[in-house]
Amino acid sequence: MINPALLREFQTVLGAENVFTDQADLLTYSYDAAVLAAVVPALALRPVDSESLSRVVRLCNENQLPLTVRGAGTNLSGGTIPIRGGVVLLTNALDKILEINSEDMYAIVQPGVVTAKLAAAVEAKGLFYPPDPGSQAVSTLGGNVAENAGGLRGLKYGVTRDYVMGLQFFNAEGESIKTGSKTVKCATGYNLAGLLVGSEGTLGVFNEITLKLIPPPARQKAMFAVFNDMDRASETVAAVIAHRIVPATLEFMDNFTIRAVEDFSRAGLPVDAAALLLIEVDGHPAQVEEDAGKVEYLCRKIGADSIRVAKDAAERDKVWAARRSALSALAKLKPTVVLEDATVPRSKIPEMVRAIQDISKQCDISIGTFGHAGDGNLHPTILTDRRDKEEWERVEAAIETIFDKALSLGGTLSGEHGTGIAKSCFLEKETGLATIRYSRRIKAAMDPNNILNPEKIIGYSNTR
Amino acid sequence: MAVLNDKRLNEEDEMPKIKALTKLMQELEDQLVVCMRCGMCQAVCPLFRETGLEADVARGKLALLDGLLQEMFKDPQGVYDRLNKCLLCGSCAANCPSGVSVLEIFIKARAILTGFMGLSPARKLILRGMLSRPEIFDRAAEWGLKFQKIFTRPANEIIGTSCARFVSPLLKDRHFMPLATVPFHRQTASLNTDKGRSGLKVFFFVGCLIDKIFPQLAQDVIDVLNYHEVGVFMPQKQGCCGIPAISSGDLKTFNRLVRYHLEIFDAEKFDYMVTACATCTSTIKKIWPMMADKISDSIQTKVDEIAQKTLDISQLLVSKVGLEKGGIEDSNTAVDVTFHDPCHLKKSLGVAAEPRALINANPAYRLKEMPEADWCCGLGGSFNLQHYKLSSNIGKLKRDYIKASGCSVVATGCPACMLQISDMMSRSADKIVVKHPVEIYRELL
Incomplete structure (x- = not known):
């Protein structure tokens, strides 16, 4: 329970309409897109400007109230679940694009701006903001930065981290902290932006984000290659990279996913194919032609059964519509969908794909695999029903085996979904205990009362 | 069920009451579990674009229903209020990656919760007292027409709207289309014409709004059908498709209206049932079959047959009749x-x-x-x-x-x-x- 005097203070700071105390409202801020138990917060608050945002953070700290910042709540690792109750802070009233500067190619946004809205606004000015996480139609930039979100274009254009030039955020005391700059180069102070990106709201609360923009590619060319042998498809991925070609996107779909997509969308996909690669190269027209030719050659040489190059924008859209519907198509098959994102060095893709198939057989569960093969970030998608306890145990075992395999191949537990709650207990496997202790000391120094999204990433204890 | 009606409920009595509700809601469980909480409905919900509140978007409402079902909290009234704050536009369902039957869940949940909480007196008066009885509804509209002239004045001649003459808590600052001076059923009480060269006969379901506010539109439909020599069966005393009742969770009125119309439909053979009202079409085609199993198996069969035959007027004209082509567009005058x-x-x-x-x-x-x-x-x-x-x-x-x-x-x-x-x-x-x-x-x- 929040004490009444504090509640009144929140109401004074934010206006009563931005303070939510009804059980029914609070229940709707108890979950995100991760398959984890919901936890209902004690209070939800929606600041409408920087000043009230800072005051809310300070009040939470003074009253030792846990504070979980929530954008669109599309997180896949439980980062927005208020695991210790307390306050859920909504950013969606902080939704202004403050500046798009075409000359210096940057944008300054509030944390609640929806990713796709910024992308569209930037495009209208003839510029390009590349990070395109799957949830971009609703996800917020604050959330993207806090989770270091990726997307389909990671291979060539990088991820959210690569576009954060500067941050202005509030520390636990509600003081304004500035890091980075609008300039391309900036060599002053600690690189706090580097630390804050992907910190999942555990180290500070974003107020303004400065993002790098780039010129858009002049031309794109998309194609899809059909393989009757899974290994050949994954070998092709490795070969494309080895031949120094960097496609904008290089996506993979296994047979299970192909069939699901075809059943769902009747797009004319080859349902007998073992795997599909969807490839897009972009850039200067001459280079696009050359790269596309090389990719086509490699696909055929390694053993694609057929390859189709999109003739125009409509065909290109068709290729990507098929890929975009992959998760939906799989999701329709079973009630519960666990979307994993264990990632390996791209040369290890063939081995990882084989391992996932073996795990699916061993654990007797359905796994559809698709994803960003070009950057080693596959999405083994487990289809199950969380109400089936016995199967759920096998699902958990499978997930752990996938993690172990990814790590043994020199990979990581998460390419783009974050650690959150879902992977915090496995993190030690990837980093070792010393790294976790080091991280906990940073956290303890920055947030002595442990109010900022407690228990995320580094787990329970502050002292271990 | 006696517990449910006990007005002197105290805290101790709440538990069995909630248990009873949970039991009623179990029929929704298999559909509720399909939502994977991805949140993509936020992109398309008109209400969420205005308010930004999770309780206003489908994911939030589904979580609330799930919360009641799992007994995570005990506030059926809170859920009921939020569930009713929805346009039922179906944008979420049309764009749902995992194909949650959002509208079906919401409509069924409204019926369950209304059964549990009871209809508000105002809704009871309107839905049970008026809407469920087509003749009374028609008469009430005629009285309304008399008052309309006293209380309102024209607001926009091009559009044909009116607004309140003086401050009215009911009308607020609405600019509304006035009730037609002569409702359609007073202009043409009934029709039963034979099929002509089209070889088709249709049942024309007029619908309340067209009958009482846009009667000319009903005439347009008849003119178009006559032109194409489509036989028209339009018996008198048609009523409401039931959408106001079912969206208020009033199963009783809804069922009554479905039964009432099935009897009317039985009077004549026809190939298709058409309406010029998207809402009537969608109600008869989608919601009637969804809810008819609550009435009886034989009603379900009849309703399924009718739903099969139901088309929007534009569908009928384009795909069953064939449109007249009007020559080449004049870009200067079009x-x-x-x-x-x-x-x-x-x-x-x-x-x-x-x-x-x-x-x-x-x-x-x-x-x-x-x-x-x-x-x-x-x-x-x-x-x-x-x-x-x-x-x-x-x-x-x-x-x-x-x-x-x-x-x-x-x-x-x-x-x-x-x-x-x-x-x-x-x-x-x-x-x-x-x-x-x-x-x-x-x-x-």
Whole structure:
């Protein structure tokens, strides 16, 4: 329970309409897109400007109230679940694009701006903001930065981290902290932006984000290659990279996913194919032609059964519509969908794909695999029903085996979904205990009362 | 069930009461579990765009129903209020990656919760006292007509709206389409004509709004059907399709209306059932079959048969009859018209090309798309009565899109959308005419 005097203070700071105390409202801020138990917060608050945002953070700290910042709540690792109750802070009233500067190619946004809205606004000015996480139609930039979100274009254009030039955020005391700059180069102070990106709201609360923009590619060319042998498809991925070609996107779909997509969308996909690669190269027209030719050659040489190059924008859209519907198509098959994102060095893709198939057989569960093969970030998608306890145990075992395999191949537990709650207990496997202790000391120094999204990433204890 | 009706409930009595509700809600479990909480509905929910509140978007509402079912909390009233704050536009369902049957869940949950909490007295009076009895409804509308002249004055001549003469808590600052002086059923009580060269006979389901507010539109439908020599069966004393009742969770009135109409339908053989109201079509085609199992198996069979035969007028004309082609458009004189997709046509039934084909058939018009033509107009039936400000804000966005098209006519295939759009355009003093695609097509013949 929040004490009444504090509640009144929140109401004074934010206006009563931005303070939510009804059980029914609070229940709707108890979950995100991760398959984890919901936890209902004690209070939800929606600041409408920087000043009230800072005051809310300070009040939470003074009253030792846990504070979980929530954008669109599309997180896949439980980062927005208020695991210790307390306050859920909504950013969606902080939704202004403050500046798009075409000359210096940057944008300054509030944390609640929806990713796709910024992308569209930037495009209208003839510029390009590349990070395109799957949830971009609703996800917020604050959330993207806090989770270091990726997307389909990671291979060539990088991820959210690569576009954060500067941050202005509030520390636990509600003081304004500035890091980075609008300039391309900036060599002053600690690189706090580097630390804050992907910190999942555990180290500070974003107020303004400065993002790098780039010129858009002049031309794109998309194609899809059909393989009757899974290994050949994954070998092709490795070969494309080895031949120094960097496609904008290089996506993979296994047979299970192909069939699901075809059943769902009747797009004319080859349902007998073992795997599909969807490839897009972009850039200067001459280079696009050359790269596309090389990719086509490699696909055929390694053993694609057929390859189709999109003739125009409509065909290109068709290729990507098929890929975009992959998760939906799989999701329709079973009630519960666990979307994993264990990632390996791209040369290890063939081995990882084989391992996932073996795990699916061993654990007797359905796994559809698709994803960003070009950057080693596959999405083994487990289809199950969380109400089936016995199967759920096998699902958990499978997930752990996938993690172990990814790590043994020199990979990581998460390419783009974050650690959150879902992977915090496995993190030690990837980093070792010393790294976790080091991280906990940073956290303890920055947030002595442990109010900022407690228990995320580094787990329970502050002292271990 | 005795516990449920005990008015002297205290804390200790709450538990069995909630248990009973949980039990009722179990039929929804298999459908609720399909939601994977991805949150993509936030992108398309007209209400969420206005409020930004999770409880207003489908994911939040589904989580609330799930919360009740799992007994995570005990506030059925809180869930009921939030569940009713929804346009039932179906934008979420149409865009749901995992295919959650959002509308079916919401409608069934409204029925369960209404059964549990009871209908409010005002709704009971309107739904049970009036809507469920077509003759009483007709008479009440006639009384309303008499008062209308006293209390209201014209607001916009081009659109034909009225507004309150003096401050009225009921009308607020609405600009509404007045009740027609003579409702359609007073102009043409019934029809039963034979099929001509089309070889088809249809049942024409008029619907309340067309009968009482847009009678000319019913005449347009009849004229078009006559032109194509489609036999028309239109018996007297038709009533309401039941959407106001079922969206208020009033199963009793809804069931009564379904039974009432099934008897009327039985009187004659026909190939298709048509309406010019997207909402009536979608209710008969989608909601009747969804809810009929609550009545009886034999009713379910009949309802399924009717649903199979039910078409929007534009579907009938385009795919069963064949449109008249009106020659080549004169770019100097053609009137620019934009089309608003009613949610109940596009999102519920997947009908979007057919009404546009009706417009395109008439060379006196040139179709120009507005931005986001399928963004909900914000009416949502009783949503407009309960949440007028929100409904207006959503409607204003639609008005801005219509305005942005630069057209002097906006067409839409649902009289409910026509009402909302008229209100919004009139309040902005726009000189844009609101028409139904059938009206535009009839002008050609």
